[in-house]
Amino acid sequence: MAALSLATARVPAYGRHGSLAQGSQKCARTIPSVFQAGRRAHRAGGDRRSSQRISAQAPTDVGLPPEFKTAIDAFVTENPVVAFIKGTKEMPQCGFSNTVVQILNTTGVPYTTVNILENDMLRSGMKAYSSWPTFPQIYIGGEFFGGCDIMIEAYTKGELNEALEAALNA
Structure with missing residues (x-):
């Protein structure tokens, strides 16, 4: 054997008053977020307060030496x-x-x-x-x-x- 030397969250869908939304099963949606400097900057797919949409793509070899x-x-x-x-x-x-x-x-x-x-x-x-x-x-x-x-x-x-x-x- 050779030695080797040498970054989504699923959330339940809740209704207006904190109860599980009607018809939802355990985890109803996935909300990927974009983080900058350790703080959430945007939600992929948009945010309720914003019309801005961000595509949610998995990172490829970006920055990989x-x-x-x-x-x-x-x-x-x-x-x-x-x-x-x-x-x-x-x-x-x-x-x-x-x-x-x-x-x-x-x-x-x-x-x-x-x-x-x-x-x-x-x-x-x-x-x-x-x-x-x-x-x-x-x-x-x-x-x-x-x-x-x-x-x-x-x-x-x-x-x-x-x-x-x-x-x-x-």
């Missing part, structure tokens, strides 16, 4: 299964990372984890690299597979084992 991209490309290609998590496989530091570790342990395949809490540049760089704003981030066969929810769904449907076998036999 080429050497960072090259290092990550090489790392996820060299290692068939990589999970960028909060903590380590021995001690995950969040529930989502723990879930991913438990699923991977259940499959019995060898995998590598990278603790994104140890390096701020790595954490922000991985968000830009994958265009995925949260962790954990799982790479299988050199390709971004998804986060915790996608991992759970693929595991439940039996699709995860197929992807893992393909990556290990490549």
